[in-house]
Amino acid sequence: MRDRRVVITGMEVLAPGGVGTGEFWKLLSEGRTATRSITFFDPAPFRSRVAAEIDFDPYAHGLTPHQVRRMDRAAQLAVVAARGAVADSGLEIETLDPYRVGVTIGTAVGSTMSLDQDYRVVSDGGRLDLVDLEYADPHFYNYFVPSSFAAEVARTVGAQGPSGVVSAGCTSGLDAVGYAVELIREGTADVMVAGATDAPISPITMACFDAIKATTPRHDDPEHASRPFDGTRNGFVLGEGAAVFVLEELTAARRRGAHVYAEIAGYATRSNAYHMTGLRPDGVEMAEAIRVALDEARMDGTEIDYINAHGSGTKQNDRHETAAFKKSLGDHAYRTPVSSIKSMVGHSLGAIGSIEIAASALAMEHNVVPPTANLHTPDPECDLDYVPLTARDQLTDAVLTVGSGFGGFQSAMVLARPERKVP
CATH class of the missing domain: 3.40.47.10 (Thiolase/Chalcone synthase)
Structure with a gap:
């Protein structure tokens, strides 16, 4: 099964x-x-x-x-x-x-x-x-x-x-x-x-x-x-x-001939056992969730075409997940577009993870990466490609979407086109 x-x-x-x-x-x-x-x-x-x-x-x-x-x-x-x-x-x-x-x-x-x-x-x-x-x-x-x-x-x-x-x-x-x-x-x-x-x-x-x-x-x-x-x-x-x-x-x-938006290929969640609201700057727990989600999807990090970030707009979170992306994807993190839709629709707490799954599936559906709105002055400690201001056309076959929550929860999900060859 x-x-x-x-x-x-x-x-x-x-x-x-x-x-x-x-x-x-x-x-x-x-x-x-x-x-x-x-x-x-x-x-x-x-x-x-x-x-x-x-x-x-x-x-x-x-x-x-x-x-x-x-x-x-x-x-x-x-x-x-x-x-x-x-x-x-x-x-x-x-x-x-x-x-x-x-x-x-x-x-x-x-x-x-x-x-x-x-x-x-x-x-x-x-x-x-x-x-x-x-x-x-x-x-x-x-x-x-x-x-x-x-x-x-x-x-x-x-x-x-x-x-x-x-x-x-x-x-x-x-x-x-x-x-x-x-x-x-x-x-x-x-x-x-x-x-x-x-x-x-x-x-x-x-x-x-x-x-x-x-x-x-x-x-x-x-x-x-x-x-x-x-x-x-x-x-x-x-x-x-x-x-x-x-x-x-x-x-x-x-x-039954259904339209398929995406396969949910991998999912994992971890806890930092650290602090109710605080995050470790090295992003190790989120990186571990990403690693396990990729393993479940039978994918390598280099196959990720887009990262839908948690991107809440706090310094602590943005730097934490930037570190997690680098730790889990290595050099490929620098070549992968990252964006936060919270810049446009805000942070709806428990709902946002599902809303971001929808955004990730639609990015694959349309081969368009949504932007990070209002990003005019990049934080030098956040040095990845955050797709500022304007959406970007890009062939997208696999998306990583992540979430971070009070209590130290870190979750990651991989969406992929079902036509892919599974090892």
């Missing part, structure tokens, strides 16, 4: 700057940014007042009033993305054995927006030490358990196989898809609907990141606030979004 090859046959992306995979790719390929001043609440009291918000109307995307009332915004994004991914795949899930169809959804912070709003209600604006649950939303419990995300998606697509949520901070979107791939490889499932979602743009989230000065205070220029690998960067821009995929075994996909 371990020789089963897993491919992406459907996807949908809801990201800042455009709802839908087509609008998402258009934004990236044009090098436009979707970061702006926060509109969801009054950001005046906060150090960082910018974010990458989605112009998302759940009713316009077919959700009912009951669903909107029941689900947090992050769950709404996941459900709409799952519907789109299944439609894109052309797979008639209702004709399959429902116990062989599973769901995995990644999230870092769960129902943050609903919890924030409800806490303000039950605490009377923070004035009550002992909250009054009489005023709580009737669906308050669902907000406390992120497993409700997977339950909502499973209900939407009719999946009765393995179902769960992966929450590993900012690598959740990679890890949820990686876990889904393993379930297909081991024979537990034939089809997985997998991806990630987060909608964290709320006062409590902004306050938390303000406290550790992780987010940028560049609120006077929100459009250019996210600056990965740039010497003038001063923190990341919070975002939101969701990306969901239909994954299935390659032979089955070919048998």
Whole structure:
């Protein structure tokens, strides 16, 4: 069973700057940014007042009033993305054995927006030490358990196989898809609907990141606030979004004539066992995750045509992963284009890993490497080819995408064209 090859046959992306995979790719390929001043609440009291918000109307995307009332915004994004991914795949899930169809959804912070709003209600604006649950939303419990995300998606697509949520901070979107791939490889499932979602743009989230000065205070220029690998960067821009995929075994996909975006050829995750938020400058843990992912893909580092970086826009992260790329790819790292789409769509925490998988697959689909926007003043300690400002046409057969998360998590995934010869 371990020789089963897993491919992406459907996807949908809801990201800042455009709802839908087509609008998402258009934004990236044009090098436009979707970061702006926060509109969801009054950001005046906060150090960082910018974010990458989605112009998302759940009713316009077919959700009912009951669903909107029941689900947090992050769950709404996941459900709409799952519907789109299944439609894109052309797979008639209702004709399959429902116990062989599973769901995995990644999230870092769960129902943050609903919890924030409800806490303000039950605490009377923070004035009550002992909250009054009489005023709580009737669906308050669902907000406390992120497993409700997977339950909502499973209900939407009719999946009765393995179902769960992966929450590993900012690598959740990679890890949820990686876990889904393993379930297909081991024979537990034939089809997985997998991806990630987060909608964290709320006062409590902004306050938390303000406290550790992780987010940028560049609120006077929100459009250019996210600056990965740039010497003038001063923190990341919070975002939101969701990306969901239909994954299935390659032979089955070919048998039904499905369009295949990419094969997920290798995946690995490691922990630095070092610090909750700190990173070792040598990037050794990320390099190890990359090495194992390449080994699983049966590929050499010289076969990587593009690296979709974590590229959060903090000095610590950018230098850490630059070192990891050099350690894992050697001299080939200097010949490989690297870019961060967070420069355009912000950092949507647990969702971003799946959104970046989508960007990597689309880069292969179109043979275009998306740029790192706002990169005008390169950091001399980040000396690789970060594709500044403008997308680049390039034949792309294999992509490495990586993630780094609080808690010391480091994940790597290799996407490749399924036509490649596997040793």
